[in-house]
Amino acid sequence: MRERMTIGEFSARTRLSAKALRLYDSLGLLVPAEVDPVTGYRMYDAGQLERGRRIGLLRAVGMPLARIGEVIDLTGPAAAEAIWRYWQHAEVEHAGRRSLARYLEQIFTGGSGRMYEINTRETAESKVLAIRRRVTIAELSGFVADSVARLSGHLAGSAAVEDGPRLSIYHGPVNEDGDGPVEICLPFKGSVEPVDDLTIRLEPAHREAYTTVTKAQFEYPAILQAYHALQAWFSEHGVRSAGPPREVHLVADLGTAEDSDPVADVAWPYAS
Amino acid sequence: MRERMTIGEFSARTRLSAKALRLYDSLGLLVPAEVDPVTGYRMYDAGQLERGRRIGLLRAVGMPLARIGEVIDLTGPAAAEAIWRYWQHAEVEHAGRRSLARYLEQIFTGGSGRMYEINTRETAESKVLAIRRRVTIAELSGFVADSVARLSGHLAGSAAVEDGPRLSIYHGPVNEDGDGPVEICLPFKGSVEPVDDLTIRLEPAHREAYTTVTKAQFEYPAILQAYHALQAWFSEHGVRSAGPPREVHLVADLGTAEDSDPVADVAWPYAS
DNA sequence: TTGCTCCTCACGTCACGTGAGGTGGC
DNA sequence: TTGCTCCTCACGTCACGTGAGGTGGC
Numbered sequence: 001m002r003e004r005m006t007i008g009e010f011s012a013r014t015r016l017s018a019k020a021l022r023l024y025d026s027l028g029l030l031v032p033a034e035v036d037p038v039t040g041y042r043m044y045d046a047g048q049l050e051r052g053r054r055i056g057l058l059r060a061v062g063m064p065l066a067r068i069g070e071v072i073d074l075t076g077p078a079a080a081e082a083i084w085r086y087w088q089h090a091e092v093e094h095a096g097r098r099s100l101a102r103y104l105e106q107i108f109t110g111g112s113g114r115m116y117e118i119n120t121r122e123t124a125e126s127k128v129l130a131i132r133r134r135v136t137i138a139e140l141s142g143f144v145a146d147s148v149a150r151l152s153g154h155l156a157g158s159a160a161v162e163d164g165p166r167l168s169i170y171h172g173p174v175n176e177d178g179d180g181p182v183e184i185c186l187p188f189k190g191s192v193e194p195v196d197d198l199t200i201r202l203e204p205a206h207r208e209a210y211t212t213v214t215k216a217q218f219e220y221p222a223i224l225q226a227y228h229a230l231q232a233w234f235s236e237h238g239v240r241s242a243g244p245p246r247e248v249h250l251v252a253d254l255g256t257a258e259d260s261d262p263v264a265d266v267a268w269p270y271a272s
Numbered sequence: 273m274r275e276r277m278t279i280g281e282f283s284a285r286t287r288l289s290a291k292a293l294r295l296y297d298s299l300g301l302l303v304p305a306e307v308d309p310v311t312g313y314r315m316y317d318a319g320q321l322e323r324g325r326r327i328g329l330l331r332a333v334g335m336p337l338a339r340i341g342e343v344i345d346l347t348g349p350a351a352a353e354a355i356w357r358y359w360q361h362a363e364v365e366h367a368g369r370r371s372l373a374r375y376l377e378q379i380f381t382g383g384s385g386r387m388y389e390i391n392t393r394e395t396a397e398s399k400v401l402a403i404r405r406r407v408t409i410a411e412l413s414g415f416v417a418d419s420v421a422r423l424s425g426h427l428a429g430s431a432a433v434e435d436g437p438r439l440s441i442y443h444g445p446v447n448e449d450g451d452g453p454v455e456i457c458l459p460f461k462g463s464v465e466p467v468d469d470l471t472i473r474l475e476p477a478h479r480e481a482y483t484t485v486t487k488a489q490f491e492y493p494a495i496l497q498a499y500h501a502l503q504a505w506f507s508e509h510g511v512r513s514a515g516p517p518r519e520v521h522l523v524a525d526l527g528t529a530e531d532s533d534p535v536a537d538v539a540w541p542y543a544s
Numbered sequence: 545t546t547g548c549t550c551c552t553c554a555c556g557t558c559a560c561g562t563g564a565g566g567t568g569g570c
Numbered sequence: 571t572t573g574c575t576c577c578t579c580a581c582g583t584c585a586c587g588t589g590a591g592g593t594g595g596c
Contacts (some may be wrong), residue, residue, distance in 0.1 A: 280548095
């Protein structure tokens with residue numbers, strides 16, 4: 001005979017609340033071994049205790065229920081990799097927040113915040129091959145990589161050649177769960193036909209302020225520091241932004257860069 | 273003349289959404305310089321941009337709006353300390369999650385999980401002076417410290433003496449935002465009068481399984497590992513818990529302990 | 545007059561906690 | 571028969587996003 005228990009006992013033995021258990025049931029994440037069709041009473045099997053406890057531990061690590069649903073039935077190396085990947089993401093986010101927290105201490109104590117050196121330059125008008133989409137933070141790095149590959153692939157099969165560093169232009173705010181239109185641009189010389197959602201346009205000449213960031217400073221949310229430093233610089237110098245901010249890619253492949261390597265300029269067009 | 277702008281422009285220049293700005297207004301966190309009494313249009317002052325940006329940065333660090341409300345008007349060392357304290361808390365939490373994530377990789381890959389050595393022992397019946405309350409995770413360490421001070425203070429002024437290590441007994445689950453009754457107990461010899469919410473009771477003799485944890489393993493959520501290891505041990509040995517789990521304090525002052533110092537036994541009474 | 549921006553509800557998200565009001569099992 | 575446990579709504583929390591339906595300003 002298998003050992004059966006009510007939700008109350010199962011709750012005590014897994015340290016999950018009854019409310020949480022009912023939710024996991026309705027989501028199909030942890031379904032009682034038996035539900036009385038008349039009373040609706042849930043009966044759990046002793047063999048389900050370990051699954052319940054694992055769900056509780058994964059929640060304590062911060063994993064959302066949907067993700068837990070994908071992970072909970074894995075075993076062996078597949079399970080280890082899924083958890084490791086989730087955790088690496090959490091580590092990167094945490095490192096970004098740490099960097100921002102330090103920067104905030106600087107700002108609030110009135111430290112002149114000279115952690116970012118700001119320079120200015122003129123850019124010339126250029127033709128760009130571009131793709132634009134609304135993405136969330138989580139999709140961003142994948143979108144940039146895919147887009148660069150598609151755009152440079154298309155250029156390679158044409159009568160045009162790349163001419164200048166690649167750009168990510170942020171037409172709206174991109175943060176935790178909000179999304180904004182992001183445009184990836186490859187400046188080129190020669191001529192190229194538009195195809196599918198790839199467009200061709202002129203990026204106008206302008207004056208911009210910029211600061212160079214390292215790979216560690218380039219991840220969200222640490223990257224916000226650079227934006228803030230540029231905005232502060234605008235205020236100090238009595239100028240105003242004159243277009244969406246952009247990231248100017250200094251390296252082709254982020255994967256091979258060290259945390260302390262400069263990988264991009266964060267640049268913002270401005271006018272008096 | 274001060275420079276005034278609509279919510280749309282203020283939104284673009286702070287990269288905060290209009291929805292967020294309306295929320296901050298209603299919370300009194302960032303109130304527009306002027307609101308048209310007829311149309312309800314919000315007009316912001318250029319001088320408010322920096323405040324808006326700081327709120328955005330603090331949100332990106334993960335600080336809740338209520339906390340931001342307490343911090344945003346601070347300057348100098350007071351501001352630095354407030355941010356630092358918040359961040360230290362985040363660091364401790366993150367370290368706990370990291371430890372849990374490693375443990376989960378172990379469990380899921382079927383690693384026998386021998387990260388915690390489990391032993392058993394018999395405990396004798398003892399008189400305890402105790403205080404019990406429902407607390408959340410955030411209040412827990414303060415509650416333990418205060419309670420120990422109150423209980424030992426009361427014992428010091430009586431005809432009794434402490435007799436054995438101090439206990440924290442968890443009568444219900446304590447986690448992120450849920451709370452469970454927690455009881456702090458000081459075993460003693462002699463006699464003592466109950467006062468206010470301090471009670472005197474017998475802690476019964478029992479057999480318990482236990483594992484010793486270091487200071488690093490003692491913080492939530494890393495501490496969940498020890499509980500899980502004990503539960504797994506129960507399953508392996510075909511026994512059942514016979515009372516609420518407890519933490520047996522091995523050191524008087526956590527503050528002076530190193531991360532790798534053993535500071536407590538996590539113990540759980542059981543029966544066949 | 546036509547877009548564009550702004551306004552205020554109201555509902556959705558996520559993972560539950562907390563009653564309310566009612567019933568089953570010992 | 572009396573508590574205790576269990577059940578299902580329904581609403582609250584947090585920090586917004588996303589329409590719906592309506593209006594102001596150029």
